Amino acid sequence: MKIYLIIFHLTLFLFGFIFVEHHLRTPDRAAASRQSLMTDNSGIAARLAAVGQIGTAQAQSTSTPTQVAATETAATETTVDGQKVYQASCIACHGAGIAGAPMVGNAAAWASRIEAGADSLYSNAINGFQGSSGMMPGKGGNASLSDDEVKAAVDYMVTQSQ
Numbered sequence: 561m562k563i564y565l566i567i568f569h570l571t572l573f574l575f576g577f578i579f580v581e582h583h584l585r586t587p588d589r590a591a592a593s594r595q596s597l598m599t600d601n602s603g604i605a606a607r608l609a610a611v612g613q614i615g616t617a618q619a620q621s622t623s624t625p626t627q628v629a630a631t632e633t634a635a636t637e638t639t640v641d642g643q644k645v646y647q648a649s650c651i652a653c654h655g656a657g658i659a660g661a662p663m664v665g666n667a668a669a670w671a672s673r674i675e676a677g678a679d680s681l682y683s684n685a686i687n688g689f690q691g692s693s694g695m696m697p698g699k700g701g702n703a704s705l706s707d708d709e710v711k712a713a714v715d716y717m718v719t720q721s722q
């Protein structure tokens with residue numbers, strides 16, 4: 561009987577020892593696997609870096625006006641995607657020719673407009689206008705769009721409608 565008690569207590573002690581040992585080293589192992597994730601080619605480091613850049617841009621935009629302008633110009637130059645703007649703000653009317661809007665892809669509906677020139681299209685799209693077929697709201701009704709975003713959307717619509 562006594563021998564079982566001894567074995568039982570030894571086992572208990574061994575288990576306790578392994579348990580404590582294991583958890584004592586957990587922080588080291590977490591750091592080690594984090595390090596290997598950052599340095600292998602899983603792309604995690606790159607994704608973390610991108611988040612860091614956005615943070616930097618926001619930090620800059622709260623500092624000085626000149627920096628804000630520089631950041632925003634850089635952002636529009638690199639990120640304006642006419643197709644995305646079109647899909648977000650213009651497709652509601654221009655996708656199917658709703659409310660008299662010239663339908664994207666319908667060359668006949670666009671020919672005379674394109675003939676008038678890009679500047680006329682840009683300013684009508686940015687400022688809005690009442691034409692013979694309907695009312696085009698300025699910036700498609702999305703005042704938060706920059707002029708460059710609207711122009712990029714117009715360019716996209718024109719290339720799809722020639």
Ligand code: HEC
Pocket residue numbers: 645646649650651652653654658659660661662673676680681682684685689690691692693694695696697699700701705710713714
């Ligand atoms: C609420 C519906 C509506 C939305 C949203 C809309 N448009 Fe229009 N758009 C119109 C209508 C209607 C016309 C035609 C007006 C006319 O010629 O009578 C038009 C015409 C145009 C023209 C032709 C201008 C010209 O000189 O003939 C362009 C370019 C244009 N839209 C760009 C855009 C862009 C870019 C967006 C998104 C940012 C957009 N539209 C969103 C209704 C819309």
